[in-house]
Amino acid sequence: MIIIMQRGATEPQIEQLTQHLTSRGVRAERLTGKEQTVIGIVGGSGGYDITAMSAMPGVQEVVRVSSPYRLTSRAAHPEDTVITLPDGTRVGGDAPSIVIAGPCSVESEDQLRRTAETVRKAGVRFMRGGAFKPRTSPYSFQGLGFDGLELLKKVSREFDLFIVSEVMEPAHVPAIQEFTDIVQVGSRNMQNYPLLRQIGNIRKPVLLKRGAAATIEEWLMAAEYILAGGNDKVILCERGIRSFETTLRFTQDISAVPVIKKMSHLPILVDPSHATGRRDMVSSMARAAIAAGADGIMVEVHPDPDRALSDGAQSLTFELFEEMMGELVRVADAVNRPLLVDGYHYSPSGNRVPVAGLP
Amino acid sequence: MIIIMQRGATEPQIEQLTQHLTSRGVRAERLTGKEQTVIGIVGGSGGYDITAMSAMPGVQEVVRVSSPYRLTSRAAHPEDTVITLPDGTRVGGDAPSIVIAGPCSVESEDQLRRTAETVRKAGVRFMRGGAFKPRTSPYSFQGLGFDGLELLKKVSREFDLFIVSEVMEPAHVPAIQEFTDIVQVGSRNMQNYPLLRQIGNIRKPVLLKRGAAATIEEWLMAAEYILAGGNDKVILCERGIRSFETTLRFTQDISAVPVIKKMSHLPILVDPSHATGRRDMVSSMARAAIAAGADGIMVEVHPDPDRALSDGAQSLTFELFEEMMGELVRVADAVNRPLLVDGYHYSPSGNRVPVAGLP
C-alpha cells in the first residue's frame, strides 16, 4: 500500500496519519517529493484495511501495490495450470486448444442426441448443455433440472463426451458434480460467494464465467475463492462485457485473453455465442479468440435454432458449426495451438494429423 | 412483437417467415412500407420465443412491443405500491421519505449500540447492518453471521429500530427473515434466481438492490421473480452502476428514480454510500436523490470509520450524518415529501413538526 498525500497536506495531517498507522503496528516510510508526500507501508498492513484511511484529512489516494489475488496470480505460480481430465485430455498450457459445443438448454433427448452426434463427428470432446437455466424472465423456460442432467449423462456416455453444465445454488453442488465433468459457474453468479465456496470444496474442474460487469481483478478474485477453498482446477471463460455498444448483446473482450495470460496461470476460454448473441458473428469471434491465444472456445449449437427454447438467435446450425470447425483448425495451427479434435487435428490442406503429446 | 425485414428481403423470405409463424399458431399481420416490410404479431406469441427468429434469412430485427415485466409494471398496477410495516410506518407512494442508516458490517455490540443511538436520536427508524457480507476478496472480513444478526435484533429492540440486513443464499432465507424487518438482496445477487424465488415465498418486505451492470429492465425482471412468487413488498434500491468513470467507485444513476417511477409502481430508494465510495460525496447525492423524487435513501454510518472492518472510506462519521440529516429535511420539504423522522420532520426554520398522516 502507498498513501499519497494531497498537495498542500499539512505536517500535522501527515503526522496524524503516521501515528494512526503506527498505533496499529503498521510500519510506514515517508517519501518527500517536490510537491507532495507519499507514505509507503513497507511491512504489510497486518490485516488492517488501509483503504478505509483514504478519506482521512490530507489524504489524496490510497494505492494498492500488490495484487489482491494471491493463488490465482502468475507471480505465485509462474507455470501455466494444466487441467487433466480422467482419460488424460488436458486443458491449458501448451495442450491443444479445445472446443466445447452444445445446446443452450437441454430440451429433449432427440435434440441432445442429434447435437451430440454432430459435435462428436467433428472431433469435439466437450459438450455443453444447460439443465438449470438462469433466465432474466421468470416466465421463460427455466430448464429441465435433474431430468436434463440425466439426459446429458446418458447421451454423453453414448458418444464419449465430457459434459459441462451449470450449477446455480450451493445446495445443488454435490448432486450436480455427479452428472458433469466440468461444473460451470455462470456469469450472473460470478460473485455468488456461498456458491463459490461450495465449488471450492469439490475436486471437479470448474468453468468460471466472467460477470458482465466484472473487471479482470474481480474475476480473478472470484477464482481466488475457489482456489482458496482447495479446488485449483479453475478454467476462466470470457463471455462478453457490458458496454455502451448495443448492436450485439455484449462486447467480447478479446484482450482479456492476453491480459489473463499475463496476470494469471489459469486457462482461459472464450464464449462468442453469449457475447454476440447472433450466430452470424460467432465464427469470426471464435477465430479471433484462438488467434489471440485462448485455450479454447465454447459455442452453442442446435439442430433447429429458430425453434430453440432459449438463445436460438445465437445458436449455430450444424452447417455453420462444421464450417467454423474447419476455420478454427487452420487458425489454431497458425498460432501453434492445434485444435483438439479427438486426438487429431486438421492440417491446412485438410488432412487429419495426430496431435503430438496426446495419449 | 414486431419483426422488421431487411431492405431487400425477398418475397420468399417473407413468405417463409410467415409460414414459420403460422405453423406455430402465431397470427401475423403484414405492413408493407416504401422500402421495408414489417410483420406484426397481433395475437400474442403463444409462449414461443420469437427473438430466436432474429437470425432467420431476411430478418433485420425483432422488436419487442410490450414490456416483459408484467406485475412490476406501472401499466399493470397504476397506483403506487405502499409498503406498511407492523407499526403502521409506510414506505412509497406519498408516504414520508425514509432514511436507512447504519454500519456496513456489524462488528461489535459497542459499535452497533453507539451507531443505533446516534441514528435514533436523529429520528431515523431504519437501521442497516451486514451480518453476512459479500466481499470481493476471500481474505476480507466476511461478517459475523448469525451472531451479527443476534446483535442486530438485540440493539434494534432497545432503540425501537427496524432492521435491514442482507441474505446471500436461498437456504438462509427462512432463518434470516426472523431477524430482520426488511430482507436485503444485494447488488451481486440481483440475478441469483434461486435466491429470488425463496424471497418470493416469504412475506417480509424486500430491499432489492440494482446490479452494477443491470439495466432498468433487468432490474424490474428480477423484481418480477419476487412478485411472481407471491411477495409484492419489494422496494428497489439504486446503488451505482459501472461506467467508464472511475473517480468514484460507481456512477450513481439518479435518473433511475424518475424512470422507475414512470415504468413501475414500486418504491425506490437510493444508496449514495456504495455508489460513491467516499464519505465526502454522500450528502450531495442523498440530497439529489430526494430532490429527484426517491422514496428514501440508505447510508452507511460508523463511530470510527477510519478503523472500520469494511467500507470505512464511504461511512459517514456521526457528525457528517447529523449534518446530512439537517440538509435532507429541507430538501424533502422543498419537494413535498417530508422526511420521516420518528413521526416528525424538521421545518426549514428548524422546528420539529408532526408529519401529517402518520399513525
Place this chain on the structure above:
Amino acid sequence: MIIIMQRGATEPQIEQLTQHLTSRGVRAERLTGKEQTVIGIVGGSGGYDITAMSAMPGVQEVVRVSSPYRLTSRAAHPEDTVITLPDGTRVGGDAPSIVIAGPCSVESEDQLRRTAETVRKAGVRFMRGGAFKPRTSPYSFQGLGFDGLELLKKVSREFDLFIVSEVMEPAHVPAIQEFTDIVQVGSRNMQNYPLLRQIGNIRKPVLLKRGAAATIEEWLMAAEYILAGGNDKVILCERGIRSFETTLRFTQDISAVPVIKKMSHLPILVDPSHATGRRDMVSSMARAAIAAGADGIMVEVHPDPDRALSDGAQSLTFELFEEMMGELVRVADAVNRPLLVDGYHYSPSGNRVPVAGLP
C-alpha cells in the same frame, strides 16, 4: 510519479530503471517493501514522459501522484471562480444558481421570440439557441448559421437576455463571439484542441460541455487548454455520459457536481435535456442537480416540441418549463443557493424576494 516494480523484479532490473532515470536527470528514491519495490520521482520529471517506462522489464505500473491539470485544480486556486457578466450578473461561487433555457436550434424569428418571452417572464436571464448544429446525420437540419446568430442577437436585445450559442470550428470563433455572451463548446468538440486553443484566445465566458465518454480528468484537461491560453472564464457543463443503460439517451452523472467542486474551482452546470432525451425526465434531474450543489442548469424549451426541427422529444413545453421553474426555486432555497430569477427569487410560500448581493 511513482514506479511500482513487479513482485519478483530483479535487482538488475531495478538498477537499469534507476540508471535510465538518472541518465535523464531525474532524481529517484527507492522504497523497499516486504514484497515489492517502489521508486519515487522526487524532484519532477523534467518534462520527460515517465509513463513510457511502464513497459520496461520489471515494471508493474507507473502511478501519477500529482494531477495533470494545474490551472483548473482546486489546489492551485482554492477559492471558487466567479464569472461576472457585463451587467454584474455572477455565475459560480456563492452567486445565485442560474437557469439557461431556450430552443435546441434557432428555427425562425417567431419560434425564438415566443420562447424568449416565456423564458424572460419566468425571470430567466440566459437563453440558449443553436445556430451551428453538430448533428449525427448529414441529412438532419444543420442550423441556420449566421442568420440564426443574427436572430439571436436581435431577440436577445429585445428581451434583455444573455445569449449562449455553440461554436464548432476554430475559424468561426472570432465571429461567433460577437453574437454571444457565453460561447459554448459542445460535447463532441470537448477534445477539439485547435478549437479549445482559439477559445483560449478570447475573453468571453465559455461553456465547456463534457464529452459523452470523457472522464472527469479529461474534462478538466480540456478546460486546462482554455485556461492555459489565457481565458479563465470557463463554466463546465455535465450533459450525460455513455453507459450501458439505454432507457434514456445518456446517464446523467450528477456526482460530477460534488466531484468537480472538490477537484476544481470552476463553476459547473448540468444539462438534463441532452442527458435524458425525454422531456418528462428533465424536471427531476434539474432538481437533483441543484440539490447536489450545481451552479445552475441548462434546459431546452420549445413552443411546439412535437414539431421541432431537432431534439423535440427532450424539449420542455412552456407549461412544463414554468412548472419546473417553480420547483427549482424551492429546491434552490432549501440548499441555500437561491435561483437567480431576474434579480429576485421565489420564497417557498411563493413570494418574490430580492436576491441579496445582486446589483
Place this chain on the structure above:
Amino acid sequence: MIIIMQRGATEPQIEQLTQHLTSRGVRAERLTGKEQTVIGIVGGSGGYDITAMSAMPGVQEVVRVSSPYRLTSRAAHPEDTVITLPDGTRVGGDAPSIVIAGPCSVESEDQLRRTAETVRKAGVRFMRGGAFKPRTSPYSFQGLGFDGLELLKKVSREFDLFIVSEVMEPAHVPAIQEFTDIVQVGSRNMQNYPLLRQIGNIRKPVLLKRGAAATIEEWLMAAEYILAGGNDKVILCERGIRSFETTLRFTQDISAVPVIKKMSHLPILVDPSHATGRRDMVSSMARAAIAAGADGIMVEVHPDPDRALSDGAQSLTFELFEEMMGELVRVADAVNRPLLVDGYHYSPSGNRVPVAGLP
C-alpha cells in the same frame, strides 16, 4: 419509422397522433395488436423528425426501421469497396490485408528514418506518423506540425512508403493532403463535422478512426458525412472503446469487424496499439483482428520506446514488430487473406510467395 403506442393508450390519443402525421403529409397505417397498437409510417417521413413525437401522450416508443446511413450501408452498395492507391495497391474486399506501422509522433529525422527502414524491410508499404498531435494535456508534446510532414514526405520517398497522418482542423485539410497518401481523422474528431465536410471535398483516401464512445451507427454516420461530400474512399479503423474495464487503456471491440462487414461495404482496420496502450498486448490483438476478418491493422513502432515523446508504452520495439509480422503472415494465410508484404507474403513454412492478383 414505427410508433408503438403504450398499453392503455386511448383512442383519442391514437387519433391525435394520426392526425398530427396526416397534417404533415405523412401516410400512416395502423396495426391493432391484442394489447397495444402500432402505427407504421409507410411512405417515408417527408424529412419530418418523427422521433420528436416520442414524447406525445400515449406514445411508448418510436422505432426506426431503416438505417440512417445510406451511402455507407451494405444495402446501398452490396459489393465491398476497394480503395486503390496510385501504384495499384488495393485495400479492402479480397485484397491482401495490410499493415500500417510507424511512430506515434514524428520526433526527428533519425527516428523516422530508422523506423522507415525497419518497416520497409519487413515488407510493409504503409507508414504512420503524427505531425499534428491531439494530446489530452496542453503541456504534452504537440507534434512538429508542418516540419513533421516535410520529414514524412522526405523519408517516405526514400523508402517508397505510403504515408498516413492525421489532420485536426478543417483549415489544414488542403495542405495536409499534399503530404499524405491517406489522411487520418482521429478518434477525438470523429464527430468534428466541419472537419468531416472538408474531408468530403478531397479525393484522397481517409482513415476514419472510431470515437472512444461512438456506437457503430454513429461511426457509420460520421463516414456518411464524408461520402455525402463526394469522397467515397473511406477506411474505418477500430481503436478501442471506453468501457468499465481499465486494466488496458481501452477495450478493443474486435466484434466491430464482422459487424461492419455485415452492415457496410467499407474496409475496416484495427489499431491495437491505442486500444491496449501496452506493447506486450499488441501482437495478440493484431492476430485477433486479422483472424476476425479485418482488412488490416495499424500499429506503433519506435526505435527506443522508453524514450518516446508520446505513447512510448504502447510502441513496439523493432524486435517485437518483426516477431508480430511473422505471426500475422501465418494467421492471414489461415483465413485466406494473405498479408500484403511488398508484393509477397510469407508461407507458413517461411518462404516468400508472390501474392496473386497484385500488380
